[in-house]
Amino acid sequence: MSSYRQSLGAHAERLESTHLRQLIGDSDRAGRLRHRVGPLLLDLTRQKLDVQALDALGSLIESSDWQKARDAMFGGEPINTSEDRAVLHTALRASGSRLSPVAPSDVRKEIDQTLERIAHLVEAVEKGTTEDIGLPSTVTDIVNVGIGGSDLGPRLAVEALDQFHTGRVRCHFLPNVDGHAANKLMRELDPRRTLVLLVSKSFSTQETLLNGHVLRDWIRHAYDGDDRAAARHFVAVSANVEAAEKFGIPAAHVLPMWDFVGGRYSVWSAVGLSLALTIGMDNFRAFLAGAAHMDDHFRSEPWQANAPVLLALTELWNRNVLGYSSRAVVPYLDPMANLPSYLQQLEMESLGKRVTPDGKPLDNETVPVVWGSVGTNAQHAYFQALHQGTSVVPVEFIGVVRPAHPLRANHDALLANLLAQAAALALGKTTEEALEESDGDAVLAAQRTFPGDRSSTVIMLDALTPESLGALIALQEHKVFLLGHLWGINAFDQWGVELGKVIAKRILPALDEESEKLGDFDDSTKALIEAIQARREG
Numbered sequence: 001m002s003s004y005r006q007s008l009g010a011h012a013e014r015l016e017s018t019h020l021r022q023l024i025g026d027s028d029r030a031g032r033l034r035h036r037v038g039p040l041l042l043d044l045t046r047q048k049l050d051v052q053a054l055d056a057l058g059s060l061i062e063s064s065d066w067q068k069a070r071d072a073m074f075g076g077e078p079i080n081t082s083e084d085r086a087v088l089h090t091a092l093r094a095s096g097s098r099l100s101p102v103a104p105s106d107v108r109k110e111i112d113q114t115l116e117r118i119a120h121l122v123e124a125v126e127k128g129t130t131e132d133i134g135l136p137s138t139v140t141d142i143v144n145v146g147i148g149g150s151d152l153g154p155r156l157a158v159e160a161l162d163q164f165h166t167g168r169v170r171c172h173f174l175p176n177v178d179g180h181a182a183n184k185l186m187r188e189l190d191p192r193r194t195l196v197l198l199v200s201k202s203f204s205t206q207e208t209l210l211n212g213h214v215l216r217d218w219i220r221h222a223y224d225g226d227d228r229a230a231a232r233h234f235v236a237v238s239a240n241v242e243a244a245e246k247f248g249i250p251a252a253h254v255l256p257m258w259d260f261v262g263g264r265y266s267v268w269s270a271v272g273l274s275l276a277l278t279i280g281m282d283n284f285r286a287f288l289a290g291a292a293h294m295d296d297h298f299r300s301e302p303w304q305a306n307a308p309v310l311l312a313l314t315e316l317w318n319r320n321v322l323g324y325s326s327r328a329v330v331p332y333l334d335p336m337a338n339l340p341s342y343l344q345q346l347e348m349e350s351l352g353k354r355v356t357p358d359g360k361p362l363d364n365e366t367v368p369v370v371w372g373s374v375g376t377n378a379q380h381a382y383f384q385a386l387h388q389g390t391s392v393v394p395v396e397f398i399g400v401v402r403p404a405h406p407l408r409a410n411h412d413a414l415l416a417n418l419l420a421q422a423a424a425l426a427l428g429k430t431t432e433e434a435l436e437e438s439d440g441d442a443v444l445a446a447q448r449t450f451p452g453d454r455s456s457t458v459i460m461l462d463a464l465t466p467e468s469l470g471a472l473i474a475l476q477e478h479k480v481f482l483l484g485h486l487w488g489i490n491a492f493d494q495w496g497v498e499l500g501k502v503i504a505k506r507i508l509p510a511l512d513e514e515s516e517k518l519g520d521f522d523d524s525t526k527a528l529i530e531a532i533q534a535r536r537e538g
């Protein structure tokens, strides 16, 4: 049994006989579980917690020295121990903080200089003076080539902040090595007016480099094989300047990344260049400021009023005490369709670990599976299972009060659905109610009964703006940090992605090998390689 189940299980047992229908009516409890942070309202009142259970969770976090751990992160201590690195994504947005800076001054200086370089580039694109800085004279389209953290954050923000696009450039994303995507882009875009942002912290990611080469060949071809002309179409963002230069991008066109920023925490850095180019520098700074305000909140509020702490404690409760193994993220907002994928990487790459930093097995389950998609579409796909299936899946609903369009009736319908789903999951429909509407037919009533008592969280933004999106992402980042702290794991490395990369490197040349030379591979892999080879020329 997990150690948290052992220490908190009595609360869960006590609550077993108390339906959410009853809990929701307790106004003291509601006051403890509903909090506003600037443009963001966090409503945890539909979580299966009462005040006593919440206080028990509070004691747990208080005894964990969480403030010390938090301050160590903000202060730049090397808390990513397996790589001996600091974790300073919060320093990237500290310019928007109202508290005194705590990150090392040399780090802050480099960050400021990089922000200036980003601003310079954005200005050149906006004013049409790109040629003066060694880029093509006309830029109508930018392509962000990068994957994982070098794609998901900027893509989420660029799409979510659609209404803030300046219209100066169109922004495209090319993460996957699947040639369909690159091919499509090359069919649609004008190579002479395209600026490629090659974004890779390591500058060794197979997908990114391969797509980079494909786009470079395409651009070079448009200039009759002129390498120098093609090189003007590339800007890199990387911690590995040398490798970027080797690729053919001059150092002046390489914006830095640092080892103290993990890929999945990097949208605030030059990795967000595509975002800055698309929404303009003022909006990009507002995005940083929104996150910084959440940082300030996290750094200054006691656990009882601290949104990231409450969100983390709720997740721990659901995962370790109630034993739920997944969480659905359902944004009721088409522009936020990428939020589930973004959170998948943030949470599952950070917290998908099974040993402590000392290599000892953990005594609690870690990250649940994070999945989801936009509402209301999701209601017509998998909500049946969420309401009446045998497994309970807590849901995180995300909505906005004021949409970025004038279609009030649409938005009201959207909001009504969000609220209705959260209510239906919590309240359910009793057998008596089902019997009544089934004219006493017990068999039908059994099928029309909803158990309810199913947990959900609602996060409501006043509007989808750079500030509120920044705050929402920072909230989730700090939740992840706290869960890493409470579970005793390093949330900032990702060794689990390495093995597959190494095997893929070995398989790649073997796809063209003769059968007898495939001896090294396991039988299943070998058989599949042979099956692919046999059908290749079809």
Ligand code: F6P
Residues within 6 Å of the ligand: 146, 147, 148, 149, 150, 199, 200, 201, 202, 203, 204, 205, 208, 263, 264, 349, 494, 497
């Ligand atoms: O494969 C996982 C990963 O290392 C992520 O952590 C990272 O965000 C992504 O690959 C891309 O890495 P890079 O920015 O170095 O190309």
